[in-house]
Amino acid sequence: MSSTPTILEDVTGSEASLRRFLHGLPGVDQVGAEARAAGLATRSIKTSAKEFALDLAIRMVDLTTLEGQDTPGKVRALSAKAIRPDPADPTCPSTAAVCVYPDMVAVAKETLGTSGVHVAAVATAFPSGRAALDIKLADVRDAVEAGADEIDMVIDRGAFLAGRYQHVFDEIVAVRDACRRQDGEDAHLKVIFETGELQTYDNVRRASWLAMMAGAHFIKTSTGKVQPAATLPVTLVMLQAVRDYRAMTGQMVGVKPAGGIRTAKDAIKYLVMVNEVAGDDWLDPDWFRFGASTLLNDLLMQRTKMKTGRYSGPDYFTLD
């Protein structure tokens, strides 16, 4: 079952109409997009606006650990940190979610309990996505069954680059169906494009529309395993896509840049761009997320600096 809005139903009817629509999207002005992103990055955010931005950024973090060496102990520690990032300061908000591999969902769920911090799981043969559809769907169902609130799937970049849009579309629709839980609720679906492999901004724009039409709740830049990961211009193109999609269909879709965002300064640049490009409706953890791990410590350090008036150091925050 597809959740494509009625206005776009004839677009998604066939491979040919899908291609016609996606290739009919206006091309991205590469120089313009990069200049706009660079221009927005020069805004100066200070004092109370900075305090607001830092807290908002913390609330938007999907605290991520996606390594072969992940242990239950590490996931528990990370989850505890997600609930209370700065144990020394009770006013510090929790992060939005922790993001783990499917086999760690149960461990994270157990630690997070009713804290309100979500568990996101990367499924569908993350990060390459090179597996049969059945296996990908089984991966998703496992994660949902274990209690994942959000599923981060990867698209089949090979099929996308070969122009088999219908294949990618159907796969997203199938994964979204697999996100259905026993209780009738859906686990939220984030669709990862791996923009570092898509080559052009035009492709990023096409992938964004394709995923949104297939019913993605979030569109996400990267797995974090490929360089370049999230960049400002790529996120700009995606924010334009969600803005235009809402204007056309009335449906709102979230955006998640992931990978390579390491400093509070970078995070604030993204927030400025969200506000200027998509609008302040997106300045909310339900609609914008950061996929990151080291970012959180820098946000906490900046926050501590603002509260205490002196520079802090990495010694005072947990390593993860």
Next chain:
Amino acid sequence: MSRIDVRKTYKLYIGGAFPRSESSYTYEVLDSKGKFVANAALASRKDARDAVGAARKAFGGWSSRTAYNRAQIIYRIAEVMEDRRPQFVQAVSQSEGLSAAKAGGVVDEAIDRLVWYAGWADKITQVVGNANPVAGPFFNLSTPEPTGVVAVLAPQDSSLLGLVSVVAPVIVTGNTTVVVSSYERPLPAVTFAEVLATSDVPGGVVNILTGSAATVGPWLAAHMDVNAIDLTGIAGDAGLAADLEVAAADNLKRVRRAPAAEPDWLLDPGLEPMTAFLETKTVWHPIGV
């Protein structure tokens, strides 16, 4: 035809690079007679923050080099300084109002001091470390280890010999440092930075900020990622020194206290400038039977 002056605006030295001040402020540097010489970057608190970050990043590599290798590198600084002797003589004579001959003497002394400290790199452990006698079947060994990132407020009057005399003892034992140069006489420090950049000292081991110790000092003293601070540069300002000591207490920084007046840098410095920024690690090891 007269030649147009090459006007100079010097920059900071942070992490092995020469950036402008983040604040983009500069200030005029005058010679001892009040004549304009050049512009220097006026370091801000954010430059201090960046410098601390660079020093922290460099600490792991620098402190784990062998003492022998650190000695070689510090000796190399002396070599490069020797090559640039005329430039240093001119800078010192301009800044401190000394005759060329006297300035030459000061530069020689500064170079000799570097060589002297280079020699200490692989000897300080034997002198301040110890095999302690204990009442049990154990080896009990105390060894000195570097404190970490050391902020140094360099002396205001002695712009080269004083600078070398506070920087060399800090780095020779494996610390990394953020130095605030003399405010009114920063040019020897700028030239010293250029020497460091070309003499095998890894970027970030020594970071040199030109500017006011009274402005930047409090940020360094309060910085939670700085492990120690040398207050020599605010000698005579007891009020400021007390404030900085209070700020430094928050993360238990080691403080080398500000003297009442700037010391005579020609005297033998002894070991204290090195031992002030060393921690003693003691290990117990069972004697195999």
